[in-house]
Amino acid sequence: MSRVVVVVGASSGIGRATARAFAERGDRLVLAARAAQTLAEVRAECADAEVLTVPTDVTEPGALDALARAATDRFGRVDVWVHTAAVMAYGRFDELPERVFDEVVRTDLLAVATSARVALRHFRATGSGTLILTGSVLGHITAPYMSAYVASKWGLQGLVRTVQQELRDSPRIRLCLVNPGSVDTPVYQQAANYLGRIGRPPPPVSGPQRVARAIVDCVDRPRREVSVGRLNYVMRVGFTALPGVYDVLVGPLMRLAGLSGRAVDAHDGTVFAPNPASEALRGGHLPDLRQLARSVPGPVGAALRRRLG
Numbered sequence: 001m002s003r004v005v006v007v008v009g010a011s012s013g014i015g016r017a018t019a020r021a022f023a024e025r026g027d028r029l030v031l032a033a034r035a036a037q038t039l040a041e042v043r044a045e046c047a048d049a050e051v052l053t054v055p056t057d058v059t060e061p062g063a064l065d066a067l068a069r070a071a072t073d074r075f076g077r078v079d080v081w082v083h084t085a086a087v088m089a090y091g092r093f094d095e096l097p098e099r100v101f102d103e104v105v106r107t108d109l110l111a112v113a114t115s116a117r118v119a120l121r122h123f124r125a126t127g128s129g130t131l132i133l134t135g136s137v138l139g140h141i142t143a144p145y146m147s148a149y150v151a152s153k154w155g156l157q158g159l160v161r162t163v164q165q166e167l168r169d170s171p172r173i174r175l176c177l178v179n180p181g182s183v184d185t186p187v188y189q190q191a192a193n194y195l196g197r198i199g200r201p202p203p204p205v206s207g208p209q210r211v212a213r214a215i216v217d218c219v220d221r222p223r224r225e226v227s228v229g230r231l232n233y234v235m236r237v238g239f240t241a242l243p244g245v246y247d248v249l250v251g252p253l254m255r256l257a258g259l260s261g262r263a264v265d266a267h268d269g270t271v272f273a274p275n276p277a278s279e280a281l282r283g284g285h286l287p288d289l290r291q292l293a294r295s296v297p298g299p300v301g302a303a304l305r306r307r308l309g
């Protein structure tokens, strides 16, 4: 059955992959992010699906209510609401400008809460629906130089757990939290940077399609929390069971694997405004296996392309 799916943060990375994945299943889509021109590109990528694009800044008061209204005006209802919109900032806590810290928390925690409230009110009124939010392994562990993002993801973890407890009286309303580890998306280059070195996803890195598959799967098999990333549990165990060792190692590991050697002047990235030129499905941190598969001839190439989707 064709569902109506809202994807907030659909212009890049995981949200873009999620929009494509729902489109391939024949669902009807409402796609939101700030950059109207990139949303138009994503609509073209979802050509077989019926798509409404609604340029939306999630930090603007009333914007998420307006998004829900636009969705119901067009399609009559919403069955699934996915929120992937987020921004990041690198810098020591005491050197990161307060306005940047606050805007990251506003986008990654407060706006996600608003998004969840809007979706849940709609689902309560209609009696059913699935809300899927994206947290991070950084909602369970910590890493230096990412204080605003980590604080937001820990806050989101607590919010989701609390709301899941409140929803026990409404079994037809589902709330799932998808927690990725490192994913190959543009978010690292788009981040504000007050550290002087460009960030990158520490290995092992997953493709955004893998997270998108986990998100789509939550609609058929709702779960409270889904982790995507081979080392997520190992890192969580280290953080919890061996906090002293973890704290000694995490700084050097972050500098080695989580930051590139490339210098960068201080900038606000996409924290306050979008950068459509850098929005894409991937961030260029992994070889594009689909692209490679296209160059493999014969049945092996066809099998590879099928496997990679």
Ligand SMILES: NC(=O)c1ccc[n+]([C@@H]2O[C@H](COP(=O)([O-])OP(=O)(O)OC[C@H]3O[C@@H](n4cnc5c(N)ncnc54)[C@H](OP(=O)(O)O)[C@@H]3O)[C@@H](O)[C@H]2O)c1
Pocket (backbone or CB within 6 Å): 008, 009, 010, 011, 012, 013, 014, 015, 032, 033, 034, 035, 038, 056, 057, 058, 059, 083, 084, 085, 086, 087, 107, 134, 135, 136, 137, 179, 180, 181, 182, 183, 184, 185, 186, 187, 188, 190, 201, 270, 273, 274, 275, 279
């Ligand atoms: N990539 C990773 O390694 C990773 C790891 C763990 C968790 N995650 C989580 O996965 C989710 C998706 O991240 P991603 O890596 O796919 O990021 P991304 O490629 O940078 O995409 C972020 C999306 O959020 C939108 N957005 C940002 N600020 C917005 C605002 N104020 N209003 C509306 N839309 C806004 C962006 O569009 P506009 O700029 O056009 O608005 C874009 O569509 C996030 O919750 C992130 O924390 C990512």
